[in-house]
Amino acid sequence: MSARAAWRIETLGFTRVYRYRPGKADWLANGLPVEGTQANVPRAGQVARPDIPTCQLGERVGDVRPRVTAAGWDMCLVVTDDNVVLGRLRGKALQANPTAIVDEVMEEGPTTIRPDTLLVDIVPRMQERHVVSIIVTTPGGRLIGVMFRPAAEARLAAFQATPKDTNYS
Amino acid sequence: MPTTIQLDELQDLIPQAAILVDVLPADEYTREHLPGAINIPLKTLNRSTTAALPSDRPIITYCHDFQ
Numbered sequence: 001m002s003a004r005a006a007w008r009i010e011t012l013g014f015t016r017v018y019r020y021r022p023g024k025a026d027w028l029a030n031g032l033p034v035e036g037t038q039a040n041v042p043r044a045g046q047v048a049r050p051d052i053p054t055c056q057l058g059e060r061v062g063d064v065r066p067r068v069t070a071a072g073w074d075m076c077l078v079v080t081d082d083n084v085v086l087g088r089l090r091g092k093a094l095q096a097n098p099t100a101i102v103d104e105v106m107e108e109g110p111t112t113i114r115p116d117t118l119l120v121d122i123v124p125r126m127q128e129r130h131v132v133s134i135i136v137t138t139p140g141g142r143l144i145g146v147m148f149r150p151a152a153e154a155r156l157a158a159f160q161a162t163p164k165d166t167n168y169s
Numbered sequence: 170m171p172t173t174i175q176l177d178e179l180q181d182l183i184p185q186a187a188i189l190v191d192v193l194p195a196d197e198y199t200r201e202h203l204p205g206a207i208n209i210p211l212k213t214l215n216r217s218t219t220a221a222l223p224s225d226r227p228i229i230t231y232c233h234d235f236q
Contacts, residue, residue, distance in 0.1 A: 001211050001232040002192055002231050003173075003230075004211060005232070006171035008214045009171075009219060009222075010171055012219050014219070014222065014224055014228055015224070016228060017172070017228050017229075017230070018172045018178075018179075018227055018228065019171045019229070019230050020179050021174070023232050024203065025233055027231075030176060032203075033204060034203060034204065035202055035203075036198070036199060038201050
Protein backbone atom coordinates (compact mmCIF):
# COMPACT_ATOMS: atom_id res chain seq x y z
CA MET A 1 0.00 0.00 0.00
CA SER A 2 2.76 2.49 0.91
CA ALA A 3 4.63 1.52 -2.27
CA ARG A 4 1.68 2.38 -4.49
CA ALA A 5 1.17 5.58 -2.54
CA ALA A 6 4.81 6.60 -2.96
CA TRP A 7 4.69 5.91 -6.70
CA ARG A 8 1.44 7.86 -7.04
CA ILE A 9 2.90 10.85 -5.21
CA GLU A 10 5.92 10.77 -7.48
CA THR A 11 3.68 10.77 -10.56
CA LEU A 12 2.08 13.91 -9.16
CA GLY A 13 5.37 15.76 -9.53
CA PHE A 14 7.12 15.30 -6.19
CA THR A 15 10.79 14.41 -6.41
CA ARG A 16 11.88 13.55 -2.86
CA VAL A 17 9.59 10.61 -2.17
CA TYR A 18 10.40 7.81 0.27
CA ARG A 19 8.61 4.73 1.46
CA TYR A 20 9.02 3.53 5.05
CA ARG A 21 8.50 -0.07 4.08
CA PRO A 22 8.35 -1.74 7.55
CA GLY A 23 5.58 0.71 8.47
CA LYS A 24 3.79 1.51 11.67
CA ALA A 25 4.20 -2.02 13.02
CA ASP A 26 7.98 -1.60 12.98
CA TRP A 27 7.79 1.84 14.59
CA LEU A 28 5.65 0.47 17.42
CA ALA A 29 7.77 -2.64 17.80
CA ASN A 30 10.76 -0.42 18.45
CA GLY A 31 8.94 1.18 21.36
CA LEU A 32 8.54 4.57 19.70
CA PRO A 33 5.65 6.88 20.60
CA VAL A 34 2.51 7.35 18.53
CA GLU A 35 -0.35 9.83 18.47
CA GLY A 36 -4.07 9.05 18.31
CA THR A 37 -6.96 7.86 20.40
CA GLN A 38 -5.18 4.63 21.33
CA ALA A 39 -1.78 6.17 21.92
CA ASN A 40 -2.10 5.66 25.66
CA VAL A 41 -3.07 2.00 25.58
CA PRO A 42 -0.52 0.39 27.91
CA ARG A 43 2.20 -1.66 26.29
CA ALA A 44 5.08 -3.76 27.52
CA GLY A 45 7.71 -1.17 26.66
CA GLN A 46 6.17 1.33 29.05
CA VAL A 47 6.68 -0.84 32.13
CA ALA A 48 9.90 -2.62 31.19
CA ARG A 49 12.77 -1.85 33.55
CA PRO A 50 15.89 -0.94 31.57
CA ASP A 51 18.15 -1.14 34.63
CA ILE A 52 18.50 -4.94 34.48
CA PRO A 53 22.19 -5.84 34.91
CA THR A 54 23.92 -7.30 31.87
CA CYS A 55 27.04 -9.34 31.31
CA GLN A 56 28.90 -10.88 28.41
CA LEU A 57 29.53 -14.45 27.33
CA GLY A 58 33.19 -14.58 28.33
CA GLU A 59 32.87 -13.21 31.86
CA ARG A 60 33.31 -15.35 34.96
CA VAL A 61 30.25 -15.92 37.13
CA GLY A 62 32.31 -14.87 40.14
CA ASP A 63 32.80 -11.43 38.56
CA VAL A 64 29.19 -11.03 37.49
CA ARG A 65 27.44 -12.13 40.69
CA PRO A 66 28.64 -9.31 42.97
CA ARG A 67 27.65 -6.76 40.35
CA VAL A 68 24.15 -8.21 40.09
CA THR A 69 23.70 -8.43 43.84
CA ALA A 70 24.98 -4.90 44.40
CA ALA A 71 22.43 -3.63 41.90
CA GLY A 72 19.65 -5.32 43.88
CA TRP A 73 18.78 -7.91 41.25
CA ASP A 74 18.72 -11.71 41.24
CA MET A 75 19.21 -12.11 37.52
CA CYS A 76 21.37 -10.81 34.75
CA LEU A 77 20.98 -10.84 30.98
CA VAL A 78 23.76 -11.98 28.70
CA VAL A 79 24.17 -9.58 25.79
CA THR A 80 26.48 -8.90 22.86
CA ASP A 81 28.48 -5.69 22.42
CA ASP A 82 25.43 -4.38 20.54
CA ASN A 83 23.13 -5.22 23.45
CA VAL A 84 21.46 -8.14 21.68
CA VAL A 85 20.10 -10.62 24.22
CA LEU A 86 21.73 -14.05 24.04
CA GLY A 87 20.78 -15.60 27.35
CA ARG A 88 19.88 -15.22 30.98
CA LEU A 89 21.72 -15.90 34.22
CA ARG A 90 19.63 -16.54 37.34
CA GLY A 91 19.05 -19.06 40.12
CA LYS A 92 21.54 -21.91 40.10
CA ALA A 93 23.38 -20.50 37.12
CA LEU A 94 24.08 -17.29 38.99
CA GLN A 95 25.21 -19.28 42.02
CA ALA A 96 27.47 -21.54 39.91
CA ASN A 97 31.16 -22.04 40.56
CA PRO A 98 32.71 -18.56 40.48
CA THR A 99 35.26 -19.71 37.95
CA ALA A 100 32.55 -20.90 35.51
CA ILE A 101 32.22 -18.90 32.32
CA VAL A 102 28.84 -17.29 31.63
CA ASP A 103 28.66 -19.00 28.23
CA GLU A 104 28.76 -22.41 29.94
CA VAL A 105 25.98 -21.88 32.48
CA MET A 106 23.51 -19.37 31.04
CA GLU A 107 19.97 -20.18 29.91
CA GLU A 108 20.00 -20.05 26.13
CA GLY A 109 17.42 -18.11 24.14
CA PRO A 110 15.02 -16.85 26.79
CA THR A 111 11.54 -15.85 25.64
CA THR A 112 11.21 -12.21 24.62
CA ILE A 113 8.36 -9.93 23.60
CA ARG A 114 8.27 -6.64 21.68
CA PRO A 115 7.66 -3.32 23.43
CA ASP A 116 4.39 -2.76 21.58
CA THR A 117 2.84 -5.92 23.03
CA LEU A 118 -0.44 -4.88 24.63
CA LEU A 119 -0.62 -5.49 28.37
CA VAL A 120 -4.22 -6.59 27.98
CA ASP A 121 -2.89 -9.49 25.88
CA ILE A 122 0.30 -10.44 27.69
CA VAL A 123 -0.74 -10.11 31.34
CA PRO A 124 -3.36 -12.90 31.24
CA ARG A 125 -0.87 -15.18 29.47
CA MET A 126 1.75 -14.51 32.13
CA GLN A 127 -0.82 -15.19 34.86
CA GLU A 128 -1.92 -18.48 33.29
CA ARG A 129 1.66 -19.68 32.98
CA HIS A 130 2.82 -18.26 36.31
CA VAL A 131 5.47 -16.20 34.57
CA VAL A 132 6.86 -13.50 36.84
CA SER A 133 8.97 -11.57 34.36
CA ILE A 134 9.63 -11.40 30.66
CA ILE A 135 12.35 -9.78 28.58
CA VAL A 136 11.43 -6.97 26.19
CA THR A 137 13.55 -6.45 23.08
CA THR A 138 13.37 -4.69 19.74
CA PRO A 139 12.58 -6.81 16.66
CA GLY A 140 16.35 -7.03 16.17
CA GLY A 141 16.81 -8.55 19.62
CA ARG A 142 18.27 -5.49 21.35
CA LEU A 143 17.48 -5.26 25.03
CA ILE A 144 14.88 -2.73 26.14
CA GLY A 145 14.30 -4.09 29.64
CA VAL A 146 12.52 -6.64 31.76
CA MET A 147 8.82 -6.43 32.47
CA PHE A 148 7.64 -7.73 35.82
CA ARG A 149 4.10 -9.05 36.06
CA PRO A 150 3.08 -7.08 39.18
CA ALA A 151 4.06 -3.81 37.51
CA ALA A 152 2.25 -4.79 34.33
CA GLU A 153 -0.86 -5.82 36.30
CA ALA A 154 -0.86 -2.53 38.18
CA ARG A 155 -0.43 -0.48 35.00
CA LEU A 156 -3.20 -2.38 33.25
CA ALA A 157 -5.57 -2.09 36.22
CA ALA A 158 -4.97 1.67 36.41
CA PHE A 159 -5.67 2.01 32.70
CA GLN A 160 -8.83 -0.09 32.86
CA ALA A 161 -10.10 1.99 35.80
CA THR A 162 -9.76 5.21 33.83
CA PRO A 163 -12.82 6.38 31.86
CA LYS A 164 -12.16 6.36 28.11
CA ASP A 165 -13.65 7.87 25.03
CA THR A 166 -12.74 4.93 22.80
CA ASN A 167 -14.21 1.45 22.52
CA TYR A 168 -10.95 -0.20 23.59
CA SER A 169 -11.58 -2.86 26.22
CA MET B 170 11.64 5.87 -8.27
CA PRO B 171 10.63 6.24 -4.59
CA THR B 172 13.39 5.27 -2.17
CA THR B 173 12.64 2.47 0.26
CA ILE B 174 13.89 3.28 3.76
CA GLN B 175 14.22 1.60 7.13
CA LEU B 176 13.72 3.01 10.61
CA ASP B 177 17.18 4.55 10.99
CA GLU B 178 16.85 6.40 7.68
CA LEU B 179 13.37 7.55 8.63
CA GLN B 180 14.73 8.96 11.86
CA ASP B 181 17.40 10.81 9.89
CA LEU B 182 14.81 12.32 7.54
CA ILE B 183 12.34 13.49 10.19
CA PRO B 184 14.63 16.32 11.43
CA GLN B 185 14.92 17.45 7.79
CA ALA B 186 11.26 18.55 7.96
CA ALA B 187 10.06 15.45 6.17
CA ILE B 188 6.33 15.08 5.68
CA LEU B 189 5.02 11.77 6.98
CA VAL B 190 2.02 10.56 5.04
CA ASP B 191 -0.06 7.80 6.62
CA VAL B 192 -1.94 6.19 3.73
CA LEU B 193 -4.14 3.95 5.89
CA PRO B 194 -7.91 4.47 6.14
CA ALA B 195 -8.94 7.43 8.31
CA ASP B 196 -10.25 5.32 11.21
CA GLU B 197 -6.92 3.53 11.55
CA TYR B 198 -5.07 6.83 11.40
CA THR B 199 -7.33 8.26 14.09
CA ARG B 200 -6.55 5.37 16.41
CA GLU B 201 -2.79 5.45 16.00
CA HIS B 202 -0.27 7.19 13.78
CA LEU B 203 3.35 8.29 13.82
CA PRO B 204 3.92 11.64 15.54
CA GLY B 205 3.16 14.53 13.22
CA ALA B 206 1.92 12.35 10.35
CA ILE B 207 -0.86 13.56 8.10
CA ASN B 208 -3.47 11.21 6.68
CA ILE B 209 -4.12 10.80 2.97
CA PRO B 210 -5.71 7.37 2.51
CA LEU B 211 -4.43 5.58 -0.58
CA LYS B 212 -7.86 5.63 -2.19
CA THR B 213 -7.98 9.42 -1.95
CA LEU B 214 -4.45 10.17 -3.16
CA ASN B 215 -4.70 12.55 -6.10
CA ARG B 216 -3.58 15.95 -7.33
CA SER B 217 -6.14 17.69 -5.18
CA THR B 218 -5.36 15.95 -1.86
CA THR B 219 -1.62 16.43 -2.33
CA ALA B 220 -1.83 20.03 -3.51
CA ALA B 221 -0.84 21.40 -0.12
CA LEU B 222 2.27 19.24 0.23
CA PRO B 223 5.51 21.22 -0.13
CA SER B 224 7.45 20.02 -3.14
CA ASP B 225 10.86 20.84 -1.66
CA ARG B 226 10.62 18.60 1.40
CA PRO B 227 11.03 14.83 1.73
CA ILE B 228 7.71 13.01 1.62
CA ILE B 229 7.54 9.63 3.34
CA THR B 230 4.65 7.23 2.92
CA TYR B 231 3.89 4.42 5.29
CA CYS B 232 1.11 1.98 6.05
CA HIS B 233 0.79 -0.74 8.69
CA ASP B 234 3.60 -3.05 7.67
CA PHE B 235 5.33 -4.45 4.58
CA GLN B 236 2.22 -4.25 2.39
